[in-house]
Amino acid sequence: MSCAICEKRRPRRFCxxxxxxxxxxxxxxxxxxxxNCPLECGYLEESRRRDRPVPIDPATVPNxxxxxxxxxxxxxxxxxxxxxAELVRAALETGAVDADAREAIDALARTYRTLIGGVYYETxxxxxxxGAIYAAMxxxxxxxxxxxxxxxxxxxxxxxxxxxxIVFLQRIELDRNNGRPRGRAFIGSLRHxxxxxxxxxxxxxxxxx
Numbered sequence: 044m045s046c047a048i049c050e051k052r053r054p055r056r057f058c059x060x061x062x063x064x065x066x067x068x069x070x071x072x073x074x075x076x077x078x079n080c081p082l083e084c085g086y087l088e089e090s091r092r093r094d095r096p097v098p099i100d101p102a103t104v105p106n107x108x109x110x111x112x113x114x115x116x117x118x119x120x121x122x123x124x125x126x127x128a129e130l131v132r133a134a135l136e137t138g139a140v141d142a143d144a145r146e147a148i149d150a151l152a153r154t155y156r157t158l159i160g161g162v163y164y165e166t167x168x169x170x171x172x173x174g175a176i177y178a179a180m181x182x183x184x185x186x187x188x189x190x191x192x193x194x195x196x197x198x199x200x201x202x203x204x205x206x207x208x209i210v211f212l213q214r215i216e217l218d219r220n221n222g223r224p225r226g227r228a229f230i231g232s233l234r235h236x237x238x239x240x241x242x243x244x245x246x247x248x249x250x251x252x
Contacts, residue, residue, distance in 0.1 A: 048073055059084055075223035079138070082231045091231070097222040104217065106152055111207040122200060123208050125183040128237040130212070133179035134230045139172035141220050141229040147176035148213045154181075155206040180209075 046054045047063030054064030060078040080087045146168045153166040168174050188198045219229035
């Protein structure tokens with residue numbers, strides 16, 4: 044029997060991504076490059092501890108003019124959880140990778156920039172997976188605000204704060220992304236943080252005392 048990927052070397056481990064036995068070399072070189080690795084794979088989880096951060100040119104960081112503080116993030120924790128949970132849910136349902144999440148977050152940031160500018164224009168991602176993530180996050184934001192309106196008669200969350208939280212997620216994606224074409228290090232990290240169910244304003248004492 045030979046490796047299911049290279050068809051040369053002797054296989055040493057089972058790969059759930061290709062559903063076959065593969066060699067350690069192919070496991071290391073093809074992981075999240077040509078193979079869609081399940082997040083539950085033990086070899087993938089182990090590799091996360093050795094992932095090297097992708098160098099980032101500060102000049103290419105998007106939305107550098109948008110500032111956010113720890114106080115803003117903590118105060119809007121429930122909304123941030125809602126956005127993150129929906130991002131993860133949509134990504135797992137579609138099989139999206141970090142590149143799709145990046146495209147969705149960028150489009151959402153562009154949309155909220157137009158809201159702040161006073162002329163609303165919705166920027167939708169071109170990719171279908173990114174579009175699903177975008178729609179899920181936008182729906183979570185709208186639902187959160189609708190709940191605020193129902194409970195208090197007004198929307199407490201400002202467009203500027205919404206944009207800051209989106210950019211906060213964008214910076215996390217830049218930090219977590221491992222540069223692999225089929226990488227899901229960012230999605231996987233959020234999966235550990237957020238529950239499957241989307242939090243609502245009623246579940247947080249941080250934003251809605």
